[in-house]
Amino acid sequence: MRQGKLGRDVGARRALLRSLVTNLFLYNRIETTEAKAKAMRPVAERLITKAKKGNLHNTRLAAAYLTSPEALKKLFEEIGPKFVERPGGYTRIMKTGMRRGDAAPMAIIELVGFEPVAVKEDKKVKKAAPKKAVEKKAEPKVKSPLKKAEAPKKTMIKKAGTKVPAAKKAPVSGEK
Amino acid sequence: MANPKQRFGKSRTRKRRANWKAEAPTLVECPKCKAMKLPHSVCGECGFYDGREVIAVSEKE
Numbered sequence A: 001m002r003q004g005k006l007g008r009d010v011g012a013r014r015a016l017l018r019s020l021v022t023n024l025f026l027y028n029r030i031e032t033t034e035a036k037a038k039a040m041r042p043v044a045e046r047l048i049t050k051a052k053k054g055n056l057h058n059t060r061l062a063a064a065y066l067t068s069p070e071a072l073k074k075l076f077e078e079i080g081p082k083f084v085e086r087p088g089g090y091t092r093i094m095k096t097g098m099r100r101g102d103a104a105p106m107a108i109i110e111l112v113g114f115e116p117v118a119v120k121e122d123k124k125v126k127k128a129a130p131k132k133a134v135e136k137k138a139e140p141k142v143k144s145p146l147k148k149a150e151a152p153k154k155t156m157i158k159k160a161g162t163k164v165p166a167a168k169k170a171p172v173s174g175e176k
Numbered sequence B: 001m002a003n004p005k006q007r008f009g010k011s012r013t014r015k016r017r018a019n020w021k022a023e024a025p026t027l028v029e030c031p032k033c034k035a036m037k038l039p040h041s042v043c044g045e046c047g048f049y050d051g052r053e054v055i056a057v058s059e060k061e
């Protein structure tokens, strides 16, 4: 551990780094403490180097480390190929000042050349979706491109509303 | 039994405490928006770093 122990024993530290690296690959950019960002950097870079070759053995090594299959898929299909020409230095760390509360120095770590994946707050999405479904029964496909996950629910609700002319059924199913 | 009343006098205590001082942080001017910011870090006012990086455009909430 070139960067230190992060106040954890081996198990907790390994779990933390796996989680951080997996989320970096999923979201392209994450904000964490400076110490954690610096500690995860070599781990992430070595995995990317493995992904550049992309053989079965490397895939299995990465699969054993990452905590999500989506991250593994993205690493080998999207991130690895993009860095083929780059001889290391795939990540960038930028300091962002002190965290309110404990004054921990914070930093953003990101994959160079990748746009951060937009993260929407769950509460807002869940609140907004049922309302739209209830209000706009007549226009089925206007709002659907916004979110893939929410789209099937909406269409189901709308279909139920159109099949059965009784308008009260739609809001009831939406609330559930 | 004879015992000392106190280990350190007021003078010695106060001299020790007088040397504990807060230091002003080193600040530099943001090349983009001219606000003062920590060196080598993203500007908290405009969210820029290294000329281009828009980190968090946190306008009024």
Ligand SMILES: [Zn+2]
Pocket (backbone or CB within 6 Å): B030, B031, B032, B033, B034, B035, B043, B044, B045, B046, B047, B048
């Ligand atoms: Zn600025």
